[in-house]
Amino acid sequence: MIRIILSEDQKLLRGALATLLSLEDDIEVVGQAENGEEALSLIAQHQPDVAVMDIEMPLKTGLDVAEAIQKIGSNCRVIILTTFARPGYFQRAMQAGVYGYLLKDTGSDELSDAIRKVYQGKRVINSELSLAVWENPCPLSPREKDVLKLAAQGLTLQEIGAQLFLSYGTVRNYMSEATGKLGANTRIEAIEIARGKGWLD
Incomplete structure (x- = not known):
């Protein structure tokens, strides 16, 4: 029996998923969470084989x-369910050792098959999501991401420099490079583009 935890902040969707997956002979839903903190607690408590989680939940x-x-x-x-084909999310998921990455409109049969494959140690990735990453690799360097993240928090270039131990001129150059790479006209536009792709998360 494959023991799973379901984590989804929308109660109706979580309940529907639990009902559908419980119909499978080899899958048992041992816990349901409405946020990331609760999911971690249930995982520690039940030690499930697989956790199926929404990417965007409260707390965590x-x-x-x-x-x-x-x-x-x-x-x-972990299997991540998402509405968003954001390359940055996908890259972070792979770094976190996620085994499955699927869109929320995945059918219940496809999801239960994915759970079985992940239980066996295989990776299951939606082709549309992997294509989005292939076509949209992040052009920003780690330092350019750092500068944009802090700018997104409302920090000035001087404040960013102080936090990253860089000179004002160096921070300005990183910001200029990032803005150019993203094809943006302003700092705000660059932040919006990078955030929309999931590169600042």
Whole structure:
């Protein structure tokens, strides 16, 4: 029997998924969470084989939970469900050791098959999502991302420099490079583009 935890902040969708998956002879839903904190608690309590999680949840996102699971060395394998084909989310999911990455409109049969494959140690990735990453690799360097993230929090270039131990001129150059790479006209536009792609998460 494959023991799973379901994490989804929309109660109706969570209940529907639990009902459909419980119809499978080899899958048992041992817990349901409405946010990331609760998901982590249930994983620690029940030690499930697989956790199926929404990417965007209150308190902790599905990616936050996946990263926490990786840090504590849990054997629970994560499947992320998302509405968004954002390359940045996908890249972060792969770094967090996520086994499955599927769109929310995935059919219940496809999801139950994905759970079985992930339980066996295989990776299951929606082709549309992997194509989005292939076609939209992040052009920003880690430092350019850092500068944009802090700018998105409302920090001035001087404040960013102080936080990253860089000179004002260096920060300005990083910002200029990032803006150019993203094809943006302004700093705000660059932040919006990078955020929309999931590169600042």
